[in-house]
Amino acid sequence: MQDFDHKHQLNPTTTEEEDKDERCEVCQERILGEAYSCTGCHWWWHRPCAKLPRQIDHPFHRQHPLLLLRRAPYSSGKYSCAACGENRTNYAYHCPICDFFLDVKCASLEPQNGETQMQIQPISTQPHPHPLIPCSKGSGIHNFSCSYCDLPLEGMFLVCLHCHHSVHQSCSQFPQEISHPINQHRHPFTLQSVVQIASFCHLCGKLITKRFSFQCRKCDDLNLDFRCASLKPTKISHDLELQIQNFSHPHPFTAFENPMNFPFSCRLCELPIKDTIFTCFQCKLIVHISCALLPREIKRHPFHPQHPIKLHDDNTQSCSCEFSCRLCRSYQGRHNRDFHYECLDCKFTVHSRCALSMPLAVKFKTHHHPLAFLDLKKSNARHHCNACRQECQSGFFQCVNCQFALHLRCIPNLPPTVKDKYHRHPLNLATSPIKDYPDEGDDAEFFCDSCEKRRNLRDPSYYCGECHYVAHVHCVTSEVLRFLQDKGQDEVNLGSESDTALVEEAKQEITELEKEVDKLQTRLVELRMEEQSLLSQLKLVTTRLDALKKSN
Template identity: 40%
Template sequence: MSAYTCFDCSFTLHVVCASLTPTTKTIQSQIQLQPTHPHPLISCDLNNNNCKYTYSCSCCSQPFDDDRSVVYVCLECKGLLHKTCAQLPRKIDHPFHPSHPLFLLPQKPRFFGYTCGACSQYKDSFIYHCSDCEFYLDIACASLSPNPAENNEFGQIRRFSHSHPLILCDNKQKFEICCYACEIPLGDSICFCVECKVLLHESCAGLPHEMKHMFHPMHALTLRYHRYGKCEACLRHSSGCFYECSQCQWYMDVRCALSKPKTMMSKIHPHPLTLFNKPNYNILCTTCRQFCVTPFFRCVLCHFDLHIYCISILPPTLKYFNHVHTLTLNRSPIKDYPDEDDDAEFYCDACEERRVLAHPTYYCKDCHYVAHCHCTVSEIIHILEEEWSEQESKGAEQVEEPTSLTLKQFLDSFNGDENKEVKGVFDAYRRDSQGDCSDNPKDSLYLDEASTEIMKILVSKNQVTMPWENWNSTLKLIKVDDYMILENLAPILGTLFGKYGDFSGMSNLSPKAKMLYIMTVCDAVNSMLSTKVKNITTNVLLSWFHCFMLGHFAGFEIQFAFGRLTRVVRSHFGLQADVSLRPHRYQIE
């Protein structure tokens, strides 16, 4: 930004600030109602300023508008102030920090800011401060005043499901403050928790402590405060409130948990697909591998994502409520005028937003009406769900299948040849692990030399067992792509397939035998992800190694699993010694 500079004084003034014209050089007398700012102030009138730049107050960070046309300039604080901010008291008692008074820090920090103790937001503007407790309160939160009609004699309310007492406050000055839970701006009525130091909507203060959700049907989710992480539903990173499944280490932010998504069942995918409307640069379409910057469908269970225009079975025609004629699917580029360049700007006639020429559209030739596929999504969902319902009803007439299958039922359904296949893979690995495998390349196929030697010692002292013998036989199986998988392992398989493709594709096993060993690999990956470093033992490492080796002997391409296991083995034994040393020196129990 351009600026004026005085080299004698090292004084710099932005051009937009230089355009401010002082109304008088008599400074403090311009402020009515007992001025409290500790430095001289220069009064400027924005109405006489021809600059179109939008100024913001250095104290409260709010813009100057028509009702606040006077700007006060403090050269000591190097800031622009509203009149009300120039009159802020230097000392206040506030219910958000009742133990000590708060003092105004009028100078804007140059190198670092503060985290407000009410809204938990990082601030670099003026702030109230308690030096005894290192408690900070920004100007917007300091303006919140408790509602005496709603709070009890102790200034608190307990009628919400939140575990601590809350203070119900009025936002009389209409500051834009976001809710800590859902990150949506708060309205006139705000709840503050002194214990958690968060500001909440009244509705968010009543969030259920535990809930079941379609995005994670396996287990109940528990509300957690003060957490930073990635939401497994939308894959966005955020801080604040999350719903957590502690068994699966699975998290979902409050916005996704409270949303009422539009879902559909169709022939596209075996699980319900949820419509996400907002652009998301964390998600790639499974088909075209481009970012999902237009509305898309997502299966949260197995991380299957699809642009609406990438659906292979889009209805060829549909009746859109906003157009008189039937629209036809067109996968060829449609320009507004034949002589336009390919890089010209083209617009959707339904939403009047820009459209990409190469993307499929719904088109009316009579009216030259062109619409995004996602603008007609309601009709698309209706048609695809009807087709799916018809297919399901026909299938039900032909054969009646059980609604679910347990692990025991799945294992009992194996015929003699399938059982021989499963046992053949297991016996091959057991013989290999019990023999003298010092020269066998299979043992060091993916592990490094030190890790291979360590695992040899462990394997020689332990007997190999079939992992599924220790699984809960009542666990249910669901379908992911063309495979059956234990319900709790479906997200793991979906993630692995999404990242590494079908790692079992080269295996010669029959489908059922292949599925059982896929579950074996996924169970080990799931255990690896949910086990804290401090809880890893040599027995745990051995169980993971057995599962991955069984997958390898089943013909799976699972280098990714051995790569992760190598890092874990080195980290675990590195606590005792440098793994680059000779492995036989370790004391492995």
């Protein structure tokens, strides 16, 4: 195919998720799936972007047609999109009479029913002051996120050409001025455009990535991102409040409910928070109730049984604010405020989430220390297998005491037979190459039948000869780990009897703590129900009292 603005022939191609981060020359978005490429220039195009019309009539600018330009007709080459307000330098649709610009992505938006001045009246008492245009994504290749909450926009959403934003209908109905209890702040917060280049939310401490936030007009640099501003304070039981006060954290926690069901993750364990959210305003910390009640001390952790490890955070004077977690090897700098457990005598430090995750510990004859199985998806450290020297990108075994690591596929004594949930027959371990067809060369592409991603012919795999079904070793991770747990004291064992006793003792301690937290959560629900019953009785008594006063 010959592109309208490229001198070379474009070749059809397909990119996959694990390929490099190729971006379209027209819209600058990442390319996944079918595309065009120029091998000489190393340029890429989405197939729809390579076939864009030179001129369009768009409902956002009915007065004149828009012409496709490779760059803005200014010396800087920059322009501001009339829909999203972003400054761009790539392709755009332009009206030379009105100097109106739409980037290629926003030009793909389709107003519903062709209406551009349809006013969606918000439910709140403070409606948006400008016309909101109902739109949908016209092309499947472009992704849009809400200018308020930063979540993906699907189906119908609303666009304001005056404010240059696109929002969910539910977000547009949120009040544009609110009060918030953060630090007992007395001034209202107003939804405004973010002026500073780097603004941080004063509740969660994260960088505000969207162009709008709630700000205090009277206090400089006091911002709340939209999601944190939507949280509503809630009451907790007196017993639970006493439990939290006894926690080693030096500042009080405030409880919030999440009426808009925005996704929040716990700063400590990084798991989603589905119930009450607890926050520390001073530390900009958001946690589960169970994580807010972390044990102050773990007496015999399986990877450091010789001394207790104690809970610390950046506000603990004796803690090391900069450290590398001994389990996940992630580095924490001074700007982070993660809780962690630490033994000051041995300089042994682990994240709280790593300390309580209790990974499987296995002792192999190939290494003198126990190895922990780690499935690290958010680690900023890089690990390399000591057997094959390749990078460990999925679950792998690592020594806590040194840098020794092994891929799951590189451990000795893999189970000879496993089951895969996607196949009905048992799979047998194959250490020799398994090709799809006998006449294929070693440089051909081979794929795993379980995850449908590429597999390396030289790596061990699991194979069903009857169906010619081949799976990666890491695609049957649960089966391999179960085998290692059940394996006796032959070539793979779970450590000495003393090590096993320590592990079991630590597991029992954590189980008891989890049961205590469950009891507290159950009691919290009961107290809330009692509170609602008492409030109903109080309302009934108040109504009767008012009636008696009127009759007298």
